[in-house]
Amino acid sequence: xxxMTQSPDSLAVSLxxxxxxxxxxxxxxxxxxxxxxxxxxxxxxxGQPPKLLIYWASTRESGVPDRFSGSGSGTDFTLTISSLQAxxxxxxxxxxxxxxxxxxxxxGTKLEIK
Amino acid sequence: QVQLQESGxxxxxxxxxxxxxxxxxxxxxxSGSYYWSWIRQPAGKGxxxxxxxxxxxxxxxxxxxKSRVTISVDTSKNQFxxxxxxxxxxxxxxxxxxxxxxxxxxxxxxxxxxxxxx
Numbered sequence: 001x002x003x004m005t006q007s008p009d010s011l012a013v014s015l016x017x018x019x020x021x022x023x024x025x026x027x028x029x030x031x032x033x034x035x036x037x038x039x040x041x042x043x044x045x046x047g048q049p050p051k052l053l054i055y056w057a058s059t060r061e062s063g064v065p066d067r068f069s070g071s072g073s074g075t076d077f078t079l080t081i082s083s084l085q086a087x088x089x090x091x092x093x094x095x096x097x098x099x100x101x102x103x104x105x106x107x108g109t110k111l112e113i114k
Numbered sequence: 115q116v117q118l119q120e121s122g123x124x125x126x127x128x129x130x131x132x133x134x135x136x137x138x139x140x141x142x143x144x145s146g147s148y149y150w151s152w153i154r155q156p157a158g159k160g161x162x163x164x165x166x167x168x169x170x171x172x173x174x175x176x177x178x179x180k181s182r183v184t185i186s187v188d189t190s191k192n193q194f195x196x197x198x199x200x201x202x203x204x205x206x207x208x209x210x211x212x213x214x215x216x217x218x219x220x221x222x223x224x225x226x227x228x229x230x231x232x
Contacts (some may be wrong), residue, residue, distance in 0.1 A: 001177075010201075014197075022229070038217055040217065040218040040219075042161075048224075049210050049212075049222035049224060049225050050161065050210075050222060051222075051225065052178075052218055052219060052220045055217065055218035061218075061220065065163075066209065077177075093160065093161055095161075095219075097216075097217030097218065100174045101174070101177060102163050102165075102174075102175075102176035102178070103151075103163040103176075103217075104179060105160055105161040105162070105163070106160065106161045107159075108160045108161075
């Protein structure tokens with residue numbers, strides 16, 4: 001299995017400040033033939049299902065504000081919220097889809113307002 | 115737009131079989147290059163992918179659950195299904211169905227809570 005590890009487990013950031021969440025995979029999720037990183041990010045608010053934010057490590061899903069960005073390659077990835085808004089309070093999950101045996105998620109990072 | 119809705123018993127006894135249905139509305143389950151996945155989340159914990167189906171002949175399962183899981187589809191009803199046998203307390207979770215765009219999951223149901231208890 002590919003193990004996904006997020007850091008930190010929780011994070012408190014002031015409104016308007018930058019928030020950075022990291023995700024590390026136990027093996028590379030970069031597919032050499034197409035140079036794509038098989039990595040997605042989700043946002044999950046309390047009592048709601050996850051919402052897809054980013055796929056291919058850096059492609060924003062339609063309708064996702066541009067303050068959300070994804071970066072990284074290989075085994076190390078970052079989700080950045082450039083200017084934290086109150087509605088961004090949530091748990092954020094990374095997911096690798098390089099291997100379907102199985103797909104795997106990080107443990108989640110809880111983002112709060114400082 | 116496409117919407118997914120999970121349904122099934124909220125309480126299952128240990129050793130019995132958990133059976134859930136995901137009903138797809140707003141689009142055909144057999145159109146497009148989509149897989150259809152099941153994911154679960156124990157209270158306060160992370161997400162665990164259970165498995166997915168493309169056609170009735172094409173499924174992928176989490177190896178940790180493979181011996182107990184069956185995912186099937188009924189295209190005439192626009193539904194897909196999850197069966198998890200020999201359940202134990204650790205199977206207690208919120209169960210989600212989702213549309214799988216060959217990796218990322220872009221549409222999710224609201225989830226249904228299943229408790230395993232006698």
